[in-house]
Amino acid sequence: MSAALLSLTIPLATAMLLLLFRTRAGTVVIVANTASLVAAMLALDAVMTGAREQLSLGNWDAPLGIRFELGPLTAVLLVFTALIHLLVTIYAQASRHSKTRDTDFWPLSCLLHASLAALWLSRDLFNWYITLELLGLTAVAMIIISGPRSHLPALRYLLLSLAASLCYLLGVAFLYGRYGVLDIRMLAEVVVDDPGTRLAMLLLTLGLMLKAALWPLHQWLPAAHAAAPTAVSALLSALVVKGPLFILWMVWSTLAEPGFARQAGVLFAFAGIAALVSGGWAALRTPWLKVLVAYSTVAQLGYALLALGLLLYWQDPEMSIALWLFVLAHGLAKVSMFLGAGEMQATLGSRRVSALKGASQTMPLAMFAFAVAGGSLIGLPPSGGFIAKWVLLQPLLVEPSHWPWALGVLLGTLASAGYVFRVVTIAFNRADPSSPGHDPDTAAQWLAMLPALIVWAMALLSEPLILWFQEVGL
Secondary structure (H helix, E strand, C coil): CHHHHHHHHHHHHHHHHHHHCCCCHHHHHHHHHHHHHHHHHHHHHHHHHCCCEEEEHHHCCCCCCCEEEECHHHHHHHHHHHHHHHHHHHHHHHCCCCCCCCCCHHHHHHHHHHHHHHHHHECEHHHHHHHHHHHHHHHHHHHHCCCHHHHHHHHHHHHHHHHHHHHHHHHHHHHHHHHCCCEHHHHHHHCCCCHHHHHHHHHHHHHHHHHHCCCCCCCCHHHHHHHCCHHHHHHHHHHHCHHHHHHHHHHHHHHCCHHHHHHHHHHHHHHHHHHHHHHHHHHHHCCEHHHHHHHHHHHHHHHHHHHHHHHHHHCCCHHHHHHHHHHHHHHHHHHHHHHHHHHHHHHHCCCEHHHHCCHHHHCHHHHHHHHHHHHHHHCCCCCHHHHHHHHHHHHHHHCHHHHHHHHHHHHHHHHHHHHHHHHHHHHCCCCCCCCCCCCCCHHHHHHHHHHHHHHHHHHHHHHHHHHHHHHHCC
């Protein structure tokens, strides 16, 4: 557990340090993220060789104290968070087009990292509320770095995030008033299926779905993610929306009575299919490049929502594995797509998809990064997206009665292919003559490609990872 705590305290201490000293902030944050990644990998190694570890902060046991728990999924998510932050901060430091130099991005990114690490480790409903508030406020502050045009999307995000927090906190209050405990494991031992508990669960769900931008509560996400600086957009899409999803999965898989879980599971699954179709359709129609990538986040979260719904409906642990494989694959692919899109947008001087005409010739590395990451979103083998989709599809293809869910996955795949190939087709048109000032940043484009290559390399680790998850459980 000490290694896991280091993965949390290193970025938190770095954020506090950067509030006082800003000298060489980018280098300091990269070193801190590297150290945090090493600590997270040590924590993962400890989990792989032993049992789950627990820590009561301040030596106060639950229900009075806050309990941290290091399990298999938490260890993987700590490594994933540190890796994404390291890749994005290296890009933010290296890219000539980065809007984050000499800004508050560096301490804010560290605070975001620490908030996510605390969220993954926590097992207390109120402590999750604290981490959600830190995530939301930090994300809003990072969006504003982009300048005046980002103020309205950031304000909308802030107001809706506060409304979501109110719903979540009301649900927490109802559960605490009913049972007197907020630790998720202790609550699971005493919770009963009654109208008050169902109301609390629905309030928690409403708040978490709004914060995670899950369909149909996703309207704030495209404008906010598109208006943010490129490095911030990558962090928001890859990591921030996954925090509330983690809590939603924990709450429903731990607290929900089987009958109520089955009822909610059907609704979650239908919402996932609707997200796949509507998000993909919106991405196909938008004229703006970063908005297209943002809508693809709405669509791809539909796979996770579908997996959560089928997990609750069937009580099948395999669906949990599919859900978190989607989260890992989507996070890496979305970092690559946002970084590649940001480089093309900054170099070509236009935010429109139509401006990418000939980008395969004028900016081949960035376009290749976008296309390779898009291939994982589509589910082309042997990418991480394909592995996650295959785990999801296996039980759907066994029973003929499951064909509606398999059809939903097919529709989502076609929609993903549509908006990815829309960009690729334009990029492979004959290029117009380059302007004299055309000067792509080659190093930044290689950095944009790296996460896409990692998500395709997931195939090498997928089988042992799936077998490990099956053996130890999530």
